[in-house]
Amino acid sequence: MKLYHAAGSPNSRRVRIFIAEKGLSIPLQSVNLGEKEQLSDWFKAINPRQQVPALVLDDGTTVAEVPAIWRFLEETYPDLPLLGRDATRKALVSMWECRVELDGFAPTMEAVRNAAAGLKGRALSGPHDYEQIPALVDRSKRRVADFYADFDAHLEQAPFVAGDAFSAADITALVTVDFATAALKMPIPEDARALKRWYAAAAARPSAGA
Amino acid sequence: MKLYHAAGSPNSRRVRIFIAEKGLSIPLQSVNLGEKEQLSDWFKAINPRQQVPALVLDDGTTVAEVPAIWRFLEETYPDLPLLGRDATRKALVSMWECRVELDGFAPTMEAVRNAAAGLKGRALSGPHDYEQIPALVDRSKRRVADFYADFDAHLEQAPFVAGDAFSAADITALVTVDFATAALKMPIPEDARALKRWYAAAAARPSAGA
Numbered sequence: 211m212k213l214y215h216a217a218g219s220p221n222s223r224r225v226r227i228f229i230a231e232k233g234l235s236i237p238l239q240s241v242n243l244g245e246k247e248q249l250s251d252w253f254k255a256i257n258p259r260q261q262v263p264a265l266v267l268d269d270g271t272t273v274a275e276v277p278a279i280w281r282f283l284e285e286t287y288p289d290l291p292l293l294g295r296d297a298t299r300k301a302l303v304s305m306w307e308c309r310v311e312l313d314g315f316a317p318t319m320e321a322v323r324n325a326a327a328g329l330k331g332r333a334l335s336g337p338h339d340y341e342q343i344p345a346l347v348d349r350s351k352r353r354v355a356d357f358y359a360d361f362d363a364h365l366e367q368a369p370f371v372a373g374d375a376f377s378a379a380d381i382t383a384l385v386t387v388d389f390a391t392a393a394l395k396m397p398i399p400e401d402a403r404a405l406k407r408w409y410a411a412a413a414a415r416p417s418a419g420a
Numbered sequence: 421m422k423l424y425h426a427a428g429s430p431n432s433r434r435v436r437i438f439i440a441e442k443g444l445s446i447p448l449q450s451v452n453l454g455e456k457e458q459l460s461d462w463f464k465a466i467n468p469r470q471q472v473p474a475l476v477l478d479d480g481t482t483v484a485e486v487p488a489i490w491r492f493l494e495e496t497y498p499d500l501p502l503l504g505r506d507a508t509r510k511a512l513v514s515m516w517e518c519r520v521e522l523d524g525f526a527p528t529m530e531a532v533r534n535a536a537a538g539l540k541g542r543a544l545s546g547p548h549d550y551e552q553i554p555a556l557v558d559r560s561k562r563r564v565a566d567f568y569a570d571f572d573a574h575l576e577q578a579p580f581v582a583g584d585a586f587s588a589a590d591i592t593a594l595v596t597v598d599f600a601t602a603a604l605k606m607p608i609p610e611d612a613r614a615l616k617r618w619y620a621a622a623a624a625r626p627s628a629g630a
Contacts, residue, residue, distance in 0.1 A: 259519065273511040275518040277487075282511035301483040301492035308485040309469065313546070333559075336523070338566050343555045349543075356548050 211236050213279075214256060214264045216243045220319070220389045222263040223420065224276045227381045228283060230417035232290050236265075261335050277307070280378055292378045299373070306372040306379035314357040314386040321350035322393045354390050355399075362402035370408070376415070384412045421446055423489075424466060424474045426453045430529070430599045432473045433630065434486045437591045438493060440627035442500050446475075471545050487517070490588055502588045509583070516582040516589035524567040524596040531560035532603045564600050565609075572612035580618070586625070594622045 213229070213236050215222035229236055241247045241262050248260050257264040257274045264274040265282065273282050284293045294300030323329050324346040333342045361383065365371070371379035387409055391397040398405050412418065423439070423446050425432035439446055451457045451472050458470050467474040467484045474484040475492065483492050494503045504510030533539050534556040543552040571593065575581070581589035597619055601607040608615050622628065 267508065269508075271508060271512070273508075273515055275515045277518060278511045278515035281514045282507055285507035285510055297492055297495035298477065298479075298481060298483075300495055301488045302481070304491045305483055305485045305488035308487060334563075337570070338563070340559055340562070343553065343559065345553045345555065349550055349553065352550070353544075353548070360547070 211268055212266050213238050214241050214253070214262055214266070215239070216241050216248075216262045219243065219262050220315070220385050221261070221276050223385050224378075224381055225263045225265070225279050226420035227384070227417045228280055228292060228378065230420040231292055231376070231381075231415075232283065232287055234283070234287060258337065260337050292376070292381070294372070294377065295375075299375075303372040303377045303379055307377070307382055310357075310361075310371060310379055310382045310386060313360065314354065314390075315382055317350040317353035317357070318386055318390045318394060318396075321347050321354065322389075324350070351394060351396065354394065354396055357386075358396075358399055358402055358405060362399075362405040365404035365408045369411075376412070380408075380412050384409070384418060388413075421478055422476050423448050424451050424463070424472055424476070425449070426451050426458075426472050429453065429472050430525070430595050431471070431486050433595050434588075434591055435473045435475070435489050436630035437594070437627045438490055438502060438588065440630040441502055441586070441591075441625075442493065442497055444493070444497060468547065470547050502586075502591070504582070504587065505585075509585075513582040513587045513589055517587070517592055520567075520571075520581060520589055520592040520596060523570065524564065524600075525592055527560040527563035527567070528596055528600045528604060531557050531564065532599075534560070561604060561606065564604065564606055567596075568606075568609055568612055568615060572609075572615040575614035575618045579621075586622070590618075590622050594619070594628060598623075 213225060215226065215238055217240065241253055247253055248262060254260055256266060256272055259274060261274060263276065263279060264272050265279045266272050273279050280293060284291060294303040323333050324342045324344065329342065331339050331341055333340045361371070370376050371383050387398060398409055423435060425436065425448055427450065451463055457463055458472060464470055466476060466482055469484060471484065473486065473489060474482050475489045476482050483489050490503060494501065504513040533543050534552045534554065539552065541549050541551055543550045571581070580586050581593050597608060608619055
């Protein structure tokens with residue numbers, strides 16, 4: 211097994227943290243996004259969608275898309291579950307992880323990709339070129355602010371995003387906060403106390419360094 | 421268990437087809453989107469994100485978001501699996517389902533929501549109001565056209581979206597094609613022969629009527 215990733219890629223970090231939480235040791239190979247190595251022929255042969263992360267299995271199968279890589283790892287290494295312990299919890303982790311992705315992670319990426327000078331004509335990752343839409347930047351930032359408010363209210367009632375245990379939903383939320391802080395200068399607002407309490411706990415886990 | 425849904429909601433249909441494929445019988449309750457019943461207090465108490473579908477379990481837990489409802493049903497009724505039979509197939513179904521959702525389903529919804537006169541100020545579903553962005557309509561239609569071309573090429577090499585068996589990835593793709601055809605007047609192009617062959621088979625299944 212080998213994970214193709216990039217150090218600065220938030221989606222790659224979602225997988226690296228998952229691997230660290232599981233205590234797994236999986237060989238990593240860097241793909242240099244600065245040099246557009248993800249668009250090269252050699253990487254296209256690994257992942258035609260030209261995105262990191264991508265996990266290549268021992269039989270040569272490529273698994274891409276973060277939820278799919280997580281699913282493979284959870285099925286293969288069920289100890290220390292991060293996708294839920296029983297049917298209801300599996301559903302709730304999936305629900306909350308989807309919400310963090312849709313309401314927080316996706317708008318953060320959208321704001322960055324539609325604004326960055328270096329991504330002109332590349333507003334969406336993947337094999338096709340799409341022009342940036344400047345109006346999306348402001349709307350996406352408003353969505354990130356709404357995400358912070360909504361999840362602050364939610365975390366007043368739950369220690370972790372999907373309930374009583376750390377899960378993949380916390381991983382996506384942690385990566386979202388760190389990326390919004392670094393790339394959009396949108397840290398968690400001072401008055402979002404429950405969200406700040408949750409963040410302090412999530413960021414203190416050894417896996418956060420992955 | 422009870423499923424809150426709406427007849428014309430593509431996300432509701434993704435769950436109804438899944439239930440039909442499994443041969444399950446789950447009570448349905450309609451939410452009238454035309455009368456904005458999803459924004460009512462009674463429905464907000466069921467799903468604070470104010471979206472259908474939502475599955476309420478026997479213990480009162482609400483599971484929302486399509487992948488989460490699917491996961492609950494698959495764990496609870498593992499016969500006739502639609503999310504994959506083993507670790508690798510589970511990962512591949514998840515990967516292809518994500519791709520159909522990101523490349524086909526999401527842009528179809530985005531094109532509709534950013535254009536419809538009745539959705540002014542409601543460009544995104546959920547609890548927050550966001551203005552429509554007209555430039556998104558054209559970009560989303562281009563993305564749907566790219567989705568058709570990419571998946572036509574993919575289906576030249578595989579009978580079903582995720583490989584050798586019908587899966588949740590086919591359900592999202594079928595709902596995408598039908599919604600793009602009806603709401604965007606974008607049927608599968610005539611020359612997309614593999615996609616048309618796949619569509620004919622998927623649409624002929626009894627579950628497609630759900």
